[in-house]
Amino acid sequence: MIKVLKGFATILSVFFVCWAALALADTSGESEEAQFVFGTPDQPSEAWLLAAGGRIYDNWWDALDRKEPTDTHPAYPESGRKTGSATWRCKECHGWDYRGRDGRYGEGSHFTGIKGIDGAKGRDPAQIAKFLREKPHSYSAExxxxxxxxxxxAFVSAGQDETARFVDPKTGAVKGDKKRGEAIFQTTCAACHGFKGRLLNWGTSEEPxxxxxxxxxxxDEVLHKIRNAHPGAAMVNLRVLPIEDAAAVLAYIKTLPQK
Ligand code: HEC
Ligand code: HEC
Structure with a gap:
């Protein structure tokens, strides 16, 4: 009787090992993509590091696959119009052009009156990191x-682009070489967004x-995403190319269908 049970257990464990191996093999494709979106290369290049930092600046919980906060950031001003998780995004207080109250967020629904991060360019990254753990930021290790x-x-210290050179802070007008932007878009972005930019829709069918x-x-938001990619998505970024190329793409995609 014991022998039979032992035999049965052996067969079960063999089945289990096979199942586990299959399960692992099954998800390996998926985890390669997750590795690209959320993971780290063995030898991170400067370009990878800065773009990865830029995605955390955009939306850290999407970039890092973390729990989205539910409360409002304690340092978000009462006079501001946002509540909840939005107020935990670096960009919400400091802007897509990194200039806070002196840039595009100097007025309108994103106004907070908080300064930009452009003054911290070149500062020691270790000091910046330490500063972000303390008040008023209070970003915990969790x-x-x-x-x-x-x-x-690293992004704050060495990755900030001079967005205001390409996107007018007052009017939002873009300076960039549309012809070059068209060539880059057709050969790069169109693989996922389509030639007319309509293949991916993050809106609704009524309001695409x-x-x-x-x-x-x-x-200014789109320039940031072209330079750093969209957090949580398997998207390319143009961090290694000159900033003029990203501005060129931006100038071109402004001419693509909006509806
Ligand atoms: C809720 C609003 C808010 C959010 C979100 C926020 N900050 Fe700040 N940040 C501030 C305020 C307020 C100051 C000014 C602090 C001071 O002057 O003492 C500041 C200052 C800074 C400075 C110093 C700028 C200088 O010129 O000295 C840096 C760098 C910075 N923040 C980076 C970040 C990063 C990176 C994130 C996201 C991980 C972030 N902040 C998210 C409110 C915010
Ligand atoms: C490999 C596929 C891929 C390529 C190539 C790609 N993207 Fe994306 N992009 C995505 C995905 C996936 C999303 C997320 C869409 C969503 O949220 O539904 C995205 C999102 C975006 C967003 C913003 C979404 C938002 O919510 O604000 C912009 C803007 C954008 N892409 C522009 C570009 C530009 C410009 C290029 C070329 C430089 C490009 N993308 C290349 C896959 C790609």
């Missing part, structure tokens, strides 16, 4: 781990949001 905080600190829609509504 929210953003040490190595991740080092990425966003395409690259063309977004580039017209928030050109």
């Amino acid at each position: 929210m953003i781990k040490d190595d991740e905080l080092a990425r966003v600190a 949001a395409y690259v063309g829609t977004e580039a017209n509504a928030a050109p």
